[in-house]
Amino acid sequence: MPIHKPIPIRKGLKANKYLLYFLLFLAMGLYGQQDAQYTQYMYNTVSVNPGYAGSRGHLSIAALYRAQWVGLEGAPKTQTLNIHSPIGYRGLGMGISVVNDQIGPTSETYFDLDLSYTIQLAQEARLSFGLKGSLNLLDIRFSELNQDPNNPDATLQQDIQNRLTPNVGAGIYYHTQRFYAGLSVPRFLETSHFEESSLSTAREQMNYYLITGYVWDLNPLWKFKPALLSKFTAGAPLQLDLSANFMYNDKLIMGAAYRWDAAISGMVGFQMSPAFLIGIAYDKETTALGSARFNDGSFEVILRYDFIKAVGNIKSPRFF
Numbered sequence: 001m002p003i004h005k006p007i008p009i010r011k012g013l014k015a016n017k018y019l020l021y022f023l024l025f026l027a028m029g030l031y032g033q034q035d036a037q038y039t040q041y042m043y044n045t046v047s048v049n050p051g052y053a054g055s056r057g058h059l060s061i062a063a064l065y066r067a068q069w070v071g072l073e074g075a076p077k078t079q080t081l082n083i084h085s086p087i088g089y090r091g092l093g094m095g096i097s098v099v100n101d102q103i104g105p106t107s108e109t110y111f112d113l114d115l116s117y118t119i120q121l122a123q124e125a126r127l128s129f130g131l132k133g134s135l136n137l138l139d140i141r142f143s144e145l146n147q148d149p150n151n152p153d154a155t156l157q158q159d160i161q162n163r164l165t166p167n168v169g170a171g172i173y174y175h176t177q178r179f180y181a182g183l184s185v186p187r188f189l190e191t192s193h194f195e196e197s198s199l200s201t202a203r204e205q206m207n208y209y210l211i212t213g214y215v216w217d218l219n220p221l222w223k224f225k226p227a228l229l230s231k232f233t234a235g236a237p238l239q240l241d242l243s244a245n246f247m248y249n250d251k252l253i254m255g256a257a258y259r260w261d262a263a264i265s266g267m268v269g270f271q272m273s274p275a276f277l278i279g280i281a282y283d284k285e286t287t288a289l290g291s292a293r294f295n296d297g298s299f300e301v302i303l304r305y306d307f308i309k310a311v312g313n314i315k316s317p318r319f320f
Helices: 015-031
Strands: 059-067 077-087 092-103 106-120 126-140 160-175 179-185 207-214 222-233 239-248 252-259 263-271 276-285 298-307
Antiparallel strands (some): 059 077, 059 298, 092 106, 126 160, 160 179, 179 207, 222 239, 263 276
């Protein structure tokens, strides 16, 4: 069974925390979580689907920070920065992303290059095909694990530093002004990270993503958008993220989300201008982990800025 990351046991942790960490990250291995997890995926689509690159019609920059399971030492932290834009006049788009995912003594950084080609099917309907090229930089500090000094594990004595592995992915993305849908596999290659040790079964798995959403005008002031992100990984349960957001007067966004059998979330966003969006999300686990006294939930913040050349041509900010 693939393992997401090594168990982040730091020196000096109490025995009850040691057991909790073991159970927690064993569960993560069983469920196959490997790619970084986002609650505000609807504003961060290019991270999972390269076909989204350039789809906003202008240069767009987004930065996201996520702190998962706040209060639990060694819990995941994710930082994401992406830039994408159409290029030329023949339906080409390009994007660059950097994703840093930290968990315990492990740090992974992805450097992604996204290329897309868009076909106009109707006046407002467009279909995009995307390719993603990735470089993964892996660091593991085995020296931070709490090992028995009298019987140390011989396979965990040497840290892994700056291990670089390539990968490729692809996706298709369809959208109009109100509807979008996409299917993607961000990484095709199932790379083994620990072939020199007993952790040789820890491999990258292909994650299949399906995203979709629709925007309804409830009245001149209110818009409503339900959205879905589904992730399938071989050997792991299907992951479903369901969300519903309301936008008032093209400025204030309020919503909630449910991650199937995992967490519930609240979201709020502020469209400070047609170009600048701030989004905030909070997750509360619905599993036994959510009732742990040292788990204060997960927090996520996203900032997005669109370099809009002609504001007069835009009726209202894009809701996706």
